[in-house]
Amino acid sequence: MSNNIDTAIQSIEWREDHVRILDQTYLPRREVYSEIRDVGRMWEAIKKLRIRGAPAIGIAAAYGLYLGIKDLPENSFESFIVEVDRIAEYLEGARPTAVNLKWATDRIKSTIHAHKDKDISEIKEIVLQTAKTIHDEDKRTCKKIGENGVELIPKEAQVLTHCNTGSLATGQYGTALSVILHAYEQGKKTFVWVDETRPLLQGSRLTAWELMNAEVPMKIITDSSAGLLMRRGEVDLVIVGADRIAANGDFANKIGTYPLAVLARENEIPFYVAAPLSTIDMEIETGNEIPLEEREQDEVLNYSDAQIAPKKAEAYNPAFDITPNKYISGIVTEEGIIEPPFEKSFKNIFED
Numbered sequence: 001m002s003n004n005i006d007t008a009i010q011s012i013e014w015r016e017d018h019v020r021i022l023d024q025t026y027l028p029r030r031e032v033y034s035e036i037r038d039v040g041r042m043w044e045a046i047k048k049l050r051i052r053g054a055p056a057i058g059i060a061a062a063y064g065l066y067l068g069i070k071d072l073p074e075n076s077f078e079s080f081i082v083e084v085d086r087i088a089e090y091l092e093g094a095r096p097t098a099v100n101l102k103w104a105t106d107r108i109k110s111t112i113h114a115h116k117d118k119d120i121s122e123i124k125e126i127v128l129q130t131a132k133t134i135h136d137e138d139k140r141t142c143k144k145i146g147e148n149g150v151e152l153i154p155k156e157a158q159v160l161t162h163c164n165t166g167s168l169a170t171g172q173y174g175t176a177l178s179v180i181l182h183a184y185e186q187g188k189k190t191f192v193w194v195d196e197t198r199p200l201l202q203g204s205r206l207t208a209w210e211l212m213n214a215e216v217p218m219k220i221i222t223d224s225s226a227g228l229l230m231r232r233g234e235v236d237l238v239i240v241g242a243d244r245i246a247a248n249g250d251f252a253n254k255i256g257t258y259p260l261a262v263l264a265r266e267n268e269i270p271f272y273v274a275a276p277l278s279t280i281d282m283e284i285e286t287g288n289e290i291p292l293e294e295r296e297q298d299e300v301l302n303y304s305d306a307q308i309a310p311k312k313a314e315a316y317n318p319a320f321d322i323t324p325n326k327y328i329s330g331i332v333t334e335e336g337i338i339e340p341p342f343e344k345s346f347k348n349i350f351e352d
């Protein structure tokens with residue numbers, strides 16, 4: 001049994017002077033690692049989902065910002081900061097829904113301002129160190145999320161999850177998947193129903209790959225099978241990740257999450273979200289204000305270069321949906337499990 005979750009794969013690594021990513025577009029067929037040496041390549045990697053998942057794209061953007069500024073002229077702070085803002089905005093535009101991306105670039109920008117009196121060469125080094133800190137913190141955060149969520153998983157449980165929320169989507173361990181892996185490692189008899197997650201199949205390609213590496217029992221289901229399984233009593237709990245959580249607890253996650261939440265309520269099944277506190281966006285009051293990424297129709301009309309719809313057919317491809325707070329049983333974070341009403345709970349956390 002090799003279910004030691006500490007040996008889990010690293011989706012992103014800083015190596016001396018570049019970033020190495022495990023290119024997720026090739027998984028599970030091939031393990032292809034790519035070296036990223038400039039901000040343009042990082043933008044492309046985020047946009048094309050070579051690196052994906054809310055916390056992982058925050059880490060990628062932090063390293064990407066360093067790659068973008070490392071060769072800037074060092075004579076004036078004013079012109080340096082103009083370029084920093086421009087590059088940060090460029091990276092933020094790659095994927096609009098996950099708040100972690102902007103959270104990471106904002107954190108680097110405020111670190112730069114805090115050190116504005118230093119030499120620009122020194123500031124550049126501080127930016128790299130901050131990116132590494134964001135990366136290390138995410139690993140620790142995800143481990144805590146996993147440990148904090150274990151109590152929610154019954155001793156013997158069939159758990160349903162959506163999209164990919166594992167090591168691939170974060171610095172390590174994952175969010176919702178971290179909870180599942182920690183429960184399994186602690187000896188709970190955990191079986192996972194993995195939603196395939198149309199159209200890019202993050203469930204069947206990535207979550208199934210991670211669970212198989214960890215030797216956790218699982219089966220892949222089509223997204224539309226969830227209702228049947230819930231009604232038959234074959235799902236004890238649903239746990240998913242989040243890309244952005246509004247101040248009232250409404251949250252954005254991979255398209256198909258909202259119907260799962262409604263089905264879980266209809267069938268009286270607990271529905272949990274697992275996410276770091278950095279995914280909570282207190283500047284956004286409700287889910288209606290969360291920007292939702294719309295992706296190319298080709299992702300629906302073709303698969304792996306094969307055309308799967310009639311020629312000239314059109315498709316609509318929203319990448320995320322919003323689940324209203326009323327469906328959430330609790331949010332597992334690094335600080336513990338947050339219970340409804342979320343508006344009040346978040347205020348207590350962020351205004352303390």
Ligand SMILES: CSC[C@@H](O)[C@@H](O)C(=O)COP(=O)(O)O
Pocket residue numbers: 049052053054055098162163164165166169170174175176202240241242243253254255319
């Ligand atoms: C730990 S990641 C949580 C979310 O980022 C995840 O559920 C998700 O929706 C990822 O979407 P993706 O489009 O693959 O980046």
